[in-house]
Amino acid sequence: MPTRFSKTRKHRGHVSAGYGRVGKHRKSPGGRGMAGGQHHHRTNIDKYHPGYFGKVGMRYFHKTQQQFWKPTINLDKLWSLVPAEKRDAYLSGSKTDTAPVIDLLPLGYSKVLGKGRLPQIPVVVRARYFSRDAEQKIKEAGGVVELVA
Template sequence: MVRRFEKKARKYRGSRTHGWGRVGQHRKSGSSGGRGRSGLHKHKWSFVMKYAEDSSGYPFYGKHGFKQPETIVAARLGINVGELESMLDELVSKGLVQVVDGKYVVDLLKIGFNKLLGRGKVSKPMIVRAVWVSRKAEEKIRAAGGSVELVRGVVHG
């Protein structure tokens, strides 16, 4: 393998410091003023003033935002309208979907989904209840003579 730059260490054998000065430079974190963000309120303050946004200290100081615990964040489990339409007859036979006035009434939460997505074609009229619905999916269902109802107050699907 070709080396782009020659290794200087061979030339520095016997020089004790390898060009880094007299007393202990180029060692560990002491030469840079500490590891990570240590010293940003003391000897690295000029760095903070240069790179912080509007001298507020961001992103070096303070808490930024809130991360919700994963136990309370609902996973978005989506299904496309085309897949849903192909499953309709099977779901009716299982009793998970009802047919009322010629329209299929689908509660996505009963099937195990909570978001309706827009890929695929819709030809059968459906009334779909879901927590989240994409704009494209809603347009396709309305064009086929159905409607979309958003379920409110549900965190987990």
């Protein structure tokens, strides 16, 4: 927009430039921030921020997050946790004297879920929890399930 059409140019010579003599471009007519969210700004809040006001469910006082720590991993991702050179050796069949041990706790997982398939190679899996399907599939592949505290 050219400067000559700007508001400041248009208001030259008009003392307070549209902002009044008393308030002088201070304060906001609708309030500041979330003021009026339940009153005169309600339509905006309801439209663009549904569920902002009100309560749902019960409160849980002194909730310890560590009690609910249970990161999961599916069977189809298990072998990705084995280092690449070892994985290739086991999957190619060149290394059959030992089975890989996958300890999930130090890797940040505590539960194994049963999605996907495992290659028919024995593997020892250590975790705190196993779903029924995961345990069954690991054993079918000739592997061992170890529960760790």
